[in-house]
Amino acid sequence: MQLSDRVQKMQGSPIRKFNPIAIAAEDAGKKIYHLNIGNPDIETPDCYLDAIKKYDAPTIGYAESGGDKNLQDAVIDYFKRYDVELKRNDILITNGGSEALSMAFCTIINEGDDVLIPEPYYTNYHTFVTMSGGSVVPVQTSPDNGYQWATEEQLEAALTPNTKAIVCITPGNPTGRVLTLDEMRLVGEFAKKHDLWIIADEVYREFVFDGVKPTSFSMIDEIKDRVLIVDSISKRYSTCGGRVGLLVSRNEEFQAAVMKIAMGRLCVPTLEMIGATELYKLPASYIESVRDEYEARRNVAYEELMKIPGVVCQKPGGAFYMTIKLPVESAEDLLIFMLEEFEDNGESMMFTPAAGFYATEGKGINEIRIAYVLCQDDIRRAMELLRLGIEAYKAR
Ligand SMILES: Cc1ncc(COP(=O)(O)O)c(C=O)c1O
Numbered sequence: 001m002q003l004s005d006r007v008q009k010m011q012g013s014p015i016r017k018f019n020p021i022a023i024a025a026e027d028a029g030k031k032i033y034h035l036n037i038g039n040p041d042i043e044t045p046d047c048y049l050d051a052i053k054k055y056d057a058p059t060i061g062y063a064e065s066g067g068d069k070n071l072q073d074a075v076i077d078y079f080k081r082y083d084v085e086l087k088r089n090d091i092l093i094t095n096g097g098s099e100a101l102s103m104a105f106c107t108i109i110n111e112g113d114d115v116l117i118p119e120p121y122y123t124n125y126h127t128f129v130t131m132s133g134g135s136v137v138p139v140q141t142s143p144d145n146g147y148q149w150a151t152e153e154q155l156e157a158a159l160t161p162n163t164k165a166i167v168c169i170t171p172g173n174p175t176g177r178v179l180t181l182d183e184m185r186l187v188g189e190f191a192k193k194h195d196l197w198i199i200a201d202e203v204y205r206e207f208v209f210d211g212v213k214p215t216s217f218s219m220i221d222e223i224k225d226r227v228l229i230v231d232s233i234s235k236r237y238s239t240c241g242g243r244v245g246l247l248v249s250r251n252e253e254f255q256a257a258v259m260k261i262a263m264g265r266l267c268v269p270t271l272e273m274i275g276a277t278e279l280y281k282l283p284a285s286y287i288e289s290v291r292d293e294y295e296a297r298r299n300v301a302y303e304e305l306m307k308i309p310g311v312v313c314q315k316p317g318g319a320f321y322m323t324i325k326l327p328v329e330s331a332e333d334l335l336i337f338m339l340e341e342f343e344d345n346g347e348s349m350m351f352t353p354a355a356g357f358y359a360t361e362g363k364g365i366n367e368i369r370i371a372y373v374l375c376q377d378d379i380r381r382a383m384e385l386l387r388l389g390i391e392a393y394k395a396r
Pocket of ligand 1: 038095096097098099122169173201203231232233234240243244245
């Protein structure tokens, strides 16, 4: 018996790979500050569970494959904040943003097609592109200028004869990079010129800092037939376990095609959609307060990082991640040291080595990603531990 070539080509998640070492350290009594995974600690709004508790039909039956109409209507209202007019049929409710991504790739990618993705990138893109028979082609970036990627030169340099789509994530995971509306328009023109689909992953849409206004690729009318927007309740509403996301497309041919896959998986959980409907109805002020908390954490993390000699990091504009170049040869080796050998008053911290966020062999080896999903005091302490850990590692 043999496994498929596709599954063997996939990248494993760098985010969970070192968990067994962390668990062993914790079992031995060490306190670990986890900055390695983007699982928000902010409380899920009460309206989510309250709505589910009110469900009183005798049976929890299947829902429509395209999603619950009340949820679609709440999403339509939410997008009006961006002056974007949608119809129910433009919105496919999915099992998290993850399913929106896998369905999108499956609907547009043929065997042998290339998908441009700025690297470092959220590794599951690699999984989903490979699942659909395509290959990831990275758009090259550099930590020295904050992982900027949306210039014409960078995009044209990455283009291949088989390029079918480009993935845009803004605000970015793992870098926190935020595209300006002008950069988004430039990507749109590039996509039009080369007849590409745009997969715009906007699950962190409102988490933009320094007074910058949130935007969406759906605001650019000229590309509305080729842009597929991925959205989710996981990050914006701190409801990762709810597993509700969506795919917005105003291309009727695409929607008819992707519906075949949606029908194949029957539906998204009925109760979770009822909770998600109330989340999408929350006012913009709720999201702004969450954003303010992440911005304050970003400031704390950045301030502490700047105390570490030799670190390269531009202050990121959004999401809740930072990718940082460290003054060590191997971030993976440092992490193992931090978990197995280092401690300060019985404590250490955990980050994600960034090499796993790259397709290009050898890149990102001395870079790490942190997710600032702990309270500000814990972030300050975790950054202090990183500084002390690097000092101890270098002094060995
Ligand atoms: C950029 C990005 N897209 C999509 C997802 C998937 O989110 P979910 O499936 O929980 O909606 C994540 C999760 O971390 C992410 O960071």
